[in-house]
Amino acid sequence: MENERFARMQKTTRLHLGMEATETLQRLTDFPDQPKAMDYFYDFFRRTFADGLTLPPRPAEQKVIGTMCLQVPDELIVAAGAKPLRLCSGAYAFDQVGAEMLPAKSCPLVRATTGMLHANHPDWGRELAAVVIPTTCDQKKKCGEMIATMPYPVYNLEMPSTKDSEASRLYWQESVKQFTLDLQGITGRKITARSLQAAITQGSAASALFRRLDDLRKSGGPVIFGKDIFLVTSGYFIDDPERWGNAVHHLITELEERKQAGLTVGNRAAPRLLLTGSPPIFPNLKVPILVEQSGGVIVADEVCSSNRLLSDGVAYDQVTLNDMVPAVADRALKPCTCPCLTPNHDRSRRLVELIRDRGIEGVVYQAFSGCLPYEMEQRQINTTLSGIGVPMLYLETDYSPEDQGQLATRIEAFIESIIARRRKK
Amino acid sequence: MNRFRDFINTIRISRLRFWTQIVAFLLLVYGGYLAVNIGNELPTFACVFTDQRGGSCYLMGFQHQMSLPWNRLFSGRGIGVVMGFLTFVGIFMLLNKAWCGFLCPLGTIQDWLTAARRKTGLMYATYGEGVFQRLSTIKYILLALLILLPMAIGNSFFGLPKLNHDFGVPFCMICPGRTLLPIFQGDLSQLAIDFSSTTKMVLTTLGLLVTGLFLAGAFYKKRFFCLFCPMSALHTIFHRAGLLRLTKNGTKCTRCGNCYRVCDVGIRAIADDLDHHNIVKDDCMMCFKCVEMCPEEGCLKITFLGLPIYQSTEKGFFTRMGRRTHGK
Numbered sequence: 001m002e003n004e005r006f007a008r009m010q011k012t013t014r015l016h017l018g019m020e021a022t023e024t025l026q027r028l029t030d031f032p033d034q035p036k037a038m039d040y041f042y043d044f045f046r047r048t049f050a051d052g053l054t055l056p057p058r059p060a061e062q063k064v065i066g067t068m069c070l071q072v073p074d075e076l077i078v079a080a081g082a083k084p085l086r087l088c089s090g091a092y093a094f095d096q097v098g099a100e101m102l103p104a105k106s107c108p109l110v111r112a113t114t115g116m117l118h119a120n121h122p123d124w125g126r127e128l129a130a131v132v133i134p135t136t137c138d139q140k141k142k143c144g145e146m147i148a149t150m151p152y153p154v155y156n157l158e159m160p161s162t163k164d165s166e167a168s169r170l171y172w173q174e175s176v177k178q179f180t181l182d183l184q185g186i187t188g189r190k191i192t193a194r195s196l197q198a199a200i201t202q203g204s205a206a207s208a209l210f211r212r213l214d215d216l217r218k219s220g221g222p223v224i225f226g227k228d229i230f231l232v233t234s235g236y237f238i239d240d241p242e243r244w245g246n247a248v249h250h251l252i253t254e255l256e257e258r259k260q261a262g263l264t265v266g267n268r269a270a271p272r273l274l275l276t277g278s279p280p281i282f283p284n285l286k287v288p289i290l291v292e293q294s295g296g297v298i299v300a301d302e303v304c305s306s307n308r309l310l311s312d313g314v315a316y317d318q319v320t321l322n323d324m325v326p327a328v329a330d331r332a333l334k335p336c337t338c339p340c341l342t343p344n345h346d347r348s349r350r351l352v353e354l355i356r357d358r359g360i361e362g363v364v365y366q367a368f369s370g371c372l373p374y375e376m377e378q379r380q381i382n383t384t385l386s387g388i389g390v391p392m393l394y395l396e397t398d399y400s401p402e403d404q405g406q407l408a409t410r411i412e413a414f415i416e417s418i419i420a421r422r423r424k425k
Numbered sequence: 426m427n428r429f430r431d432f433i434n435t436i437r438i439s440r441l442r443f444w445t446q447i448v449a450f451l452l453l454v455y456g457g458y459l460a461v462n463i464g465n466e467l468p469t470f471a472c473v474f475t476d477q478r479g480g481s482c483y484l485m486g487f488q489h490q491m492s493l494p495w496n497r498l499f500s501g502r503g504i505g506v507v508m509g510f511l512t513f514v515g516i517f518m519l520l521n522k523a524w525c526g527f528l529c530p531l532g533t534i535q536d537w538l539t540a541a542r543r544k545t546g547l548m549y550a551t552y553g554e555g556v557f558q559r560l561s562t563i564k565y566i567l568l569a570l571l572i573l574l575p576m577a578i579g580n581s582f583f584g585l586p587k588l589n590h591d592f593g594v595p596f597c598m599i600c601p602g603r604t605l606l607p608i609f610q611g612d613l614s615q616l617a618i619d620f621s622s623t624t625k626m627v628l629t630t631l632g633l634l635v636t637g638l639f640l641a642g643a644f645y646k647k648r649f650f651c652l653f654c655p656m657s658a659l660h661t662i663f664h665r666a667g668l669l670r671l672t673k674n675g676t677k678c679t680r681c682g683n684c685y686r687v688c689d690v691g692i693r694a695i696a697d698d699l700d701h702h703n704i705v706k707d708d709c710m711m712c713f714k715c716v717e718m719c720p721e722e723g724c725l726k727i728t729f730l731g732l733p734i735y736q737s738t739e740k741g742f743f744t745r746m747g748r749r750t751h752g753k
């Protein structure tokens with residue numbers, strides 16, 4: 001009976017997921033002048049989401065380790081010969097599964113991720129060698145306990161809730177050192193200075209590529225939409241790093257050519273916007289799509305599924321584990337601007353700098369209803385932004401498609417107001 | 426021009442530094458053989474006990490001058506003292522703390538010891554924040570002593586008896602430069618204890634101890650000695666006015682801490698100080714490793730007379746880290 005219900009739920013979830021992905025892709029591609037190289041990413045998601053989220057092909061003996069936040073240093077997992085898989089889900093289909101298990105007011109991202117692990121348990125229960133959850137926000141911590149009972153081998157990576165003191169930095173380094181040791185147990189492979197160096201290089205290469213891509217949005221007419229950037233970085237969660245890297249490389253080449261030729265996507269003089277707040281993750285690209293359908297273009301972002309995920313590079317001083325492991329730990333904690341950290345002045349500073357550097361005219365702040373840290377930090381950010389005279393649109397939203405009409409109206413009005421401001425100047 | 430800039434910013438300053446240090450070492454320790462003398466008021470340890478050196482450390486002459494009785498110091502002799510001091514300040518300001526990072530023979534020896542440790546795969550030692558703060562005050566005490574002790578030879582403080590002349594150059598007696606640098610010219614004579622008087626015996630014994638500490642310390646802790654160096658304390662008074670500068674644009678800093686991670690001295694403020702433009706800190710040796718390892722465009726810069734020479738760039742950072750993996 002129980003089994004039958006589960007099988008039915010799994011079947012409908014897969015169906016819904018497929019439809020959701022197809023619809024999102026449909027909307028993503030329904031823009032003029034799309035770069036050709038984006039096709040790789042559209043295809044990738046079409047394939048991956050067609051049947052309940054399939055893990056990309058990999059060598060049979062390679063273990064998969066799920067991570068639930070960018071605080072988990074991927075480099076260590078790669079160095080241990082495993083495939084890191086970022087689990088944070090943006091799927092409404094999974095959100096609905098999770099909603100059965102978690103309080104109604106909880107964060108959709110946490111609900112979707114929990115739901116995904118539940119719905120995929122028959123396969124993933126075997127495939128995931130660990131689910132690593134850093135002790136960031138309360139909801140992730142608590143859903144971890146639930147995920148452990150499904151069961152999955154949950155690993156709680158202890159993380160400080162502040163990063164300014166030297167003590168917090170050392171505490172985090174210790175915790176990452178312990179993680180390094182435990183990972184070797186989980187994967188049965190030794191992490192060596194050489195393997196970690198190679199993994200760091202792989203991570204740096206991805207960051208370097210992302211930065212090149214991101215730099216193309218800095219000035220001039222827009223050559224790529226923000227919605228596509230979020231798709232590319234969502235791909236990084238799952239895809240094989242080498243294939244992903246090649247695809248991004250092609251995309252950069254095409255965009256550079258377009259830039260040379262003076263081609264733009266959308267309106268050359270479209271209002272330049274920045275998106276910050278809760279992370280847009282495929283298929284939940286609702287807000288970016290609406291923004292760009294309404295005539296704005298997202299030329300910068302400050303979210304943990306994009307800019308924050310791929311900007312930083314590890315700096316180590318010598319090729320030994322006792323220097324490189326703390327270096328990797330530093331990379332994950334020190335530049336982080338997650339609102340789970342208190343105080344979080346670095347986030348406002350980053351925003352102000354992005355606004356200055358990229359000629360941003362307005363900020364769209366997306367907060368998932370139920371995600372308290374982002375909801376609470378909104379006021380602070382708003383104050384900072386009014387201080388420098390940049391308007392901010394605060395959107396509280398979730399994964400359901402229902403609020404689209406209402407969101408669209410507000411976004412359109414916001415973009416109108418930015419255009420009106422220009423005329424006044 | 427932009428291309429040239431790009432190229433400059435992707436080079437590895439550490440490499441340049443490595444070679445400059447070798448050349449400077451040869452020049453300062455062996456220059457005498459080629460009759461080179463680049464000055465007698467050098468803001469670095471070009472040790473006077475090394476016969477064929479290519480220039481001389483200012484501290485020796487400075488201690489001598491301090492031992493003059495005050496009536497002579499404030500008479501005609503004083504002009505020479507002031508001129509010497511001004512020369513010292515001038516030469517220092519030209520290169521600022523880069524004297525430490527690029528030229529000081531003792532600094533170079535410490536870096537070689539670091540390189541040796543690195544080969545063994547041993548981890549370097551670090552200090553906690555509190556310890557660092559406390560230790561870094563020692564150099565000011567040493568500086569005060571190297572002025573006050575000689576002064577007490579020529580003058581009587583508070584009616585106390587004057588010190589004997591064996592205290593003439595007290596810091597030189599304990600400086601590892603005196604014991605180590607002559608060795609490079611085959612002169613081992615400084616490695617002995619001088620029994621001619623109690624003072625000398627105590628000071629030279631101390632000198633040998635410090636030398637031992639210097640060697641062992643620098644092997645485990647990068648730039649171990651520099652934190653205690655009174656020359657560096659003397660620099661501190663002028664480094665803010667140096668012509669060569671390390672500057673930071675705090676708005677671009679993400680506080681990622683890369684700079685702090687690789688800083689051999691362990692200067693935390695390089696990452697966390699967002700307010701100061703001129704960011705050379707007391708213990709900084711201007712090695713510019715931080716600039717090399719900062720991934721943010723134009724966040725850290727080296728400037729000379731306000732003109733940028735080298736700066737942190739995204740591309741530079743990633744290129745350097747990439748090259749490193751390939752052992753280049």
Ligand code: SF4
Binds near residue numbers: 529652
């Ligand atoms: S601080 Fe170090 S490098 Fe500078 S003068 Fe002293 S010993 Fe030399």
Ligand code: SF4
Binds near residue numbers: 673679695
């Ligand atoms: S490396 Fe650069 S961005 Fe990072 S903390 Fe240092 S100065 Fe700031």
Ligand code: SF4
Binds near residue numbers: 687689712713715
């Ligand atoms: S702050 Fe920078 S220049 Fe100064 S010692 Fe540290 S790494 Fe070298």
